Amino acid sequence: MNSPHFLRIERDGRGRPKHFVVHLAEPKFAVELAPDSAAPDRIGQGVLKRVCVPNSWAGDYARCIKLIGAAQEFFAESFAVPQPKAETRRFTR
Secondary structure, three states, X not given: OOOOOEEEEEEOOOOOOEEEEEXXXXXXXXXXXXXXXXXXXXXXXXXXXXXXXXXXXXXXXXXXXXXXXXXXXXXXXHOOOOOOOOOOOOOOO
């Protein structure tokens, strides 16, 4: 998973937790997604609940859809089994 421009935030709320994918670089935007219960892994690409884009992007759907698709891919990859970290070197005194 090599997406340094995306961040997934999970917030606990009433009932189900809410999942947000935030694009950190320009243009900054946020997408609220819900896991797709019809998908084989019960997560899938996520179901779009809300999209928050800057006013300058309103109406420029061709630009939006590319990054929203990338955000959905990041959402699906973020639930994958974490890869083991490289062994860190510990310094002794």
